[in-house]
Amino acid sequence: xxxxxxxxxxxxxxxxxxxxxxxxxxxxxxxxxxxxxxxxxxxxxxxxxxxxxxxxxxxxxxxxxxxxxxxxxxxxxxxxxxxxxxxxxxxxxxxxxxxxxxxxxxxxxxxxxxxxxxxxxxxxxxxxxxxxxxxxxxxxxxxxxxxxxxxxxxxxxxxxxxxxxxxxxxxxxxxxxxxxxxxxxxxxxxxxxxxxxxxxxxxxxxxxxxxxxxxxxxxxxxxxxxxxxxxxxxxxxxxxxxxx
Numbered sequence: 024x025x026x027x028x029x030x031x032x033x034x035x036x037x038x039x040x041x042x043x044x045x046x047x048x049x050x051x052x053x054x055x056x057x058x059x060x061x062x063x064x065x066x067x068x069x070x071x072x073x074x075x076x077x078x079x080x081x082x083x084x085x086x087x088x089x090x091x092x093x094x095x096x097x098x099x100x101x102x103x104x105x106x107x108x109x110x111x112x113x114x115x116x117x118x119x120x121x122x123x124x125x126x127x128x129x130x131x132x133x134x135x136x137x138x139x140x141x142x143x144x145x146x147x148x149x150x151x152x153x154x155x156x157x158x159x160x161x162x163x164x165x166x167x168x169x170x171x172x173x174x175x176x177x178x179x180x181x182x183x184x185x186x187x188x189x190x191x192x193x194x195x196x197x198x199x200x201x202x203x204x205x206x207x208x209x210x211x212x213x214x215x216x217x218x219x220x221x222x223x224x225x226x227x228x229x230x231x232x233x234x235x236x237x238x239x240x241x242x243x244x245x246x247x248x249x250x251x252x253x254x255x256x257x258x259x260x261x262x263x264x265x266x267x
Contacts, residue, residue, distance in 0.1 A: 024043070024044040024045075025041065025042070025043050025044075026041075026042040026043075026044070027039065027040070027041055027042075028040040028042065030059060030080055030083060030084060030087070032084065032087050032088055032091045032094070033088070033091045036091050036092075036094075036095045038058070038059060038083075038087055038094065039057060039058040039059070040058060040059045040061065040080065040083070041058045041059070041060050041061070042061045042062075042063060042076055043060070043061070043062050043063065044063045044064075044065050044072065045062065045063075045064075045065055046064075046065055047062060047064050047065070048064065049064060050062060050063050050064055050067075050075045050079075052079035052082065052083065053195045054083055054086060054087065054195075055194045055195055056097070056194040056266065057098065059079070059080070059083040059087075061075075061076060061079045061080075063075055063076060090262075090263050093263040093264060094263050097263055097266050100154065100266075100267075101150050101154075102117055102119070102138075102150075102153050102154055102157055103117070103119070104117065104118060104119040104120075105117065105118075108136070108157070108161075110161055110165070110213050110214060111165060111168075111213055111217065112217075113134065114134060115131065115134050115135065115136045115161075116134065116135050116136070117135075117136045117138065117157070118135055118136065118137045118138065119138045119140065119153060120137070120138070120139050120140070121140055121141070121142045121144070122139050122140070122141070122142065123141075123142055124139065124141055124142075125141055126141065127139065127140050127141070127144075127152050127153075127156055128156075129156035129157065129159065129160035130160060131160055131161070131164045136157060136160055136161070138153050138156050138157065138160075140152070140153065154267060155192075157267060158192055158210055158267040159192075159210075161210070161213055161267075162190045162191065162192070162210040162213070165190070165213055166190050169190055169208065169220070169224075170188050170190075172220075172221070172224060173185065173188060173206065173208075173224050173228070176221065176224050176225055176228060176247070177228050177231075179247075180225070180228065180246065180247040181228050181229070181231060181232060181243075181247075183204070183228065183231035183232065184204050184231075185204055185205075185206060185231070186203055186204035186205050187203075187204070187205035187206070188205070188206050188207075188208075189205075189206075189207045189208070190207075190208050190210050190213075191207060191208075191209070191210055192209065192210050192211065192267070193207065193209040193210075193211070194209075194211075194266075196209065197209050197211070197212060197223045197226075197258060198212075198223045198224075198226060198227045199227065200227040200228075200230035200231060200234070202234060204231060206224075206227045206228070207227075208220075208223060208224065208227070209223075210267075211265045211266055211267070212265065214264075214265040214266070214267070215257070215258075215261070215265050216257070218254060219254045219257050219258065221248065221254075222248055222251050222254035222255070222258075223254075223258075225244060225247045225248050225251070226244055226251075228247075229243040229244045229247070
């Protein structure tokens with residue numbers, strides 16, 4: 024069962040809440056780009072379900088309220104022809120063209136991002152598709168740079184086997200590492216300072232040594248980046264700024 028509600032963040036702004044009641048052992052919640060996602064265990068009594076949902080709503084409200092204006096701005100962000108985007112200390116000018124074609128296309132040439140869209144594109148879909156294409160085009164452009172940096176940091180500090188690397192849009196986490204050695208990094212980090220990107224790369228590489236967040240894990244992180252807590256502070260404070 025899925026329930027959709029609105030969480031009132033301020034007098035003028037509310038944020039969607041998606042509540043999923045399903046077969047699971049426990050309850051959890053996360054704050055995504057477009058909604059608060061609450062997952063509730065089906066076996067709980069009606070009273071306990073209500074109690075858990077209210078707890079997670081208050082938790083989300085506490086995190087979202089101080090950043091209401093930023094979040095509202097991101098939800099309504101629109102890219103226009105001629106915009107200049109600064110990514111990893113490089114400026115890119117955005118060119119949006121409507122052409123007699125049936126699909127969308129994005130590419131980067133000489134510090135210019137070209138987005139081609141159908142002349143018959145629907146107004147209600149084009150802004151979101153352009154935004155997605157801008158993000159994917161930049162992720163493709165910087166992929167090898169970030170992959171090479173990951174390899175460099177691994178060789179310097181850990182010398183572990185990396186089986187796969189991806190740079191993709193994620194909102195619930197900055198990075199992840201699998202037991203098989205696959206590392207995923209959120210493309211939102213392209214909008215973060217280089218040393219913050221390095222921290223997340225190091226964090227995920229340290230998971231190749233310890234697949235947990237034990238004291239031993241944090242020692243591995245500190246060995247490679249002694250001031251890592253400063254980078255964590257930046258991530259906490261700029262969660263909604265670093266977004267496409």
